[in-house]
Amino acid sequence: MNYTKITEAASNHDNLEQLDTVSILKKMNEEDQKVADAVAETIPQITRLVDALAERFEKGGRLFYIGAGTSGRLGILDASEIPPTYGLPHTRVIGLIAGGDQAIRKSVEHAEDDEQQAWKDMMVYNINELDTVVGIAASGTTPYVLGGISEARKRGLLTAGITNNPGSPLAKAADIPIEMNVGPEFVTGSTRMKSGTSQKLALNMISTALMIKIGRVKGNKMVNMQLSNNKLVDRGVRYVAEGLDIPYAEAEKLLKKHGSVKAALDAGA
Structure with a gap:
């Protein structure tokens, strides 16, 4: 498959170690300002996902996020905040990361290279055709994510792929590709930066819009939040x-x- 791997492209900035602190921060901020515009370009695709997801959710379906590394952690973060913020049980939005829960804090070597494991991880939850799977991978090539999305789609689940490489294998594998071209990272290849930020914004949009559409917000208030402190x-x-x-x-x-x-x-x- 021919496509430009933007996430591996050389940074727009060089000789970073020679910059003073304020220059580093200003240049990082310049790059970060490109992120929201890149996310805005994907609103039509996110709209498709949220509308389809809400319909399935109302019938008892669930939302699964699958990812590795930063992408996996961001999915888990979004899922973990649904119960306290919107009062739903933790079994409705579920984040899965290559390598299991231990990978949330420490990387697990080669865990993302197993194409079969994501589907095995989802099978623990008795996944079914009402569920929706969102794969998150900046590169769009992570085997853990690609394998999970491909198997889910084959079995009739709704799938979406959040990636920062337009035209990547993940974009091709998912029903709804959400391709956010944020450009090269400030530190070449460090996708925890702009790519990760764009993913966080997209996940906020997906889960928050979903919660509003299924009635977990009144006016602009979190009326179903857990009163835990x-x-x-x-x-x-x-x-x-x-x-x-x-x-x-x-x-x-x-x-x-x-x-x-x-x-x-x-x-x-």
């Missing part, structure tokens, strides 16, 4: 007070009685 309880009380236009103390009593912002708002409406 004093800060969040206070936030919840303020949401109820604002939503019902009642005093803080009254809102606090209502929240304690009903246990969630949404339930309190529904009860007080």
